[in-house]
Amino acid sequence: MKLANILVFLFLISCATQKVQETQQENCYQYTSFPEFHRCSEKVVKSSYSYRLSFERDIIDQYFAFGEVLALQVEKKTKDNIEVFEIWGDELDKAVKQAELRGQEAAEITIITAAIAVTAYIIYKESRRIKEFKKLENSASSAVNKVAGTTTSYTPNSGVAACRVGLLINRVQGTRNNLMNNWC
């Protein structure tokens, strides 16, 4: 019995250490090209504890598979980098719908992917100063409220939006995540 406890403890320690190391190594914000950003965020999510233990890996895998379709289109120059950031950001709405269908537990893990999509969109917005931001904020607000179980209004400020998304990821992953480092 004692041995079993020790083994479980060792397992947990090794996982936790690994997670911290991985998240420290990666900082997806340094990338401005979608393929690089996408692959970085996929690596972060897939190395997370939540992902590994999730029953919803199939759906998250499909989100990143679609992201990969977009990334390859950018690499082949059949789609524009900025346009793809926009499309990937729009995936949030779909993620929220999927989460609604699969219940609260699924909502939390699915929202990681959605949050990354939003964050990506925010980076794009911040750097390009695009006017069409209202839709994103509404979507982000509904996603955050859904997981947090609140109905608070969402401040229409991209920095705040990114921070909230980062906090959301933290809440799901249970640790400080690199995705929010530059925003909060």
Added chain:
Amino acid sequence: MKRVILYSLYLLFVFSCAPQTTSTVNVSYLSQTEIEENIRKELNLDLKIKNIGYKIQKTFVEKCPSKKLDLGLMTISQQDIRGEIGATLGNITSFGGLLEKNINAYKKIVNLNDNTKVIGVIKNSSAEKAGIVFGDEILEINSTKISSRSNFEDIYDGNDLKIKTRRNEKIIELNIKNNLICNIEFEAFQTNTPNLTFFRSGNTIFVSENLMNYLKTDDELVMVLTNEFSHYLNDSSTLVAGTNRLNQTLQITQILTPWNLSLAGASDFSNDVIKKLGIRYSAEEESYADYMSVNLTNLLGYSSDKAKIFWERLVKDKPTDSTIPEFRPVDSKKIRVITYSNDEKLNRFPTKEDYENFMKKFKI
């Protein structure tokens, strides 16, 4: 050995529990017109999948571990319908009139009488080359009277066959050379739920009717079939135990039966069984099958450029009624393998070495 015992126990568990959760359609309530419509739809789907399946079976016959002789014919007789439903010769109105409805439907579709009728001729098969057409009445093969499918299969082994048929009251004798093809079957099936799925059970590849409708081109269907066919060639894990039961419930053979596990219910049940058994290809198996499917699609004369759109659309849509990811990983690696192998078409049958070199080159 341990795995076999565990599988057997699991199978026993699953088969004993699954029927309780299966929603079924009581086809006895279907009207004569509905039965006829259903059969016509089933025939079209079957012919579509079998046409492409036959091309795969014929083109890659040398690569297959097991082969068979085949004419490329789909047939039906009253005896087949009675056998399928379990009725005796006399009770035409049994099973809520289902036997009668099936027979009447086929009387309308193909003018069914007491003999065996042709309800489908596979494209480029020896039957088509010999000139057999839909509605022909198969009277004899090599002087043996044909009255049912099983009867037909008994004398199927010869290479050169003499077939006596009747067409518009005219007796025609045809010489047919039997074709050697890969020993694998392709079946389309209906489900109660709008389920998008495809999988393999032993030597049979199953595609749900909903997936058939979701696929936009023949190229896409070819890529789906060649993916599963590649798993078959690569000897990937499959549901072997219980295959007969599964095939019996899924291969409806264009007849609406009254059983609890009839038609749509049967496919949901079988799908459920496979899910419960946890039959899922590994990432490596799926990746190799993806690589092969791109190249086999092109070798069959279809376009992998067009075909790969299916996977791209599926991950974009992420349909909630899809169980495809439950049987195989659908992730970014799959997209990379399909895209890059489409960029580097081989134009010959791919080997394991080709695949390994490809993976190294693209650092996947």
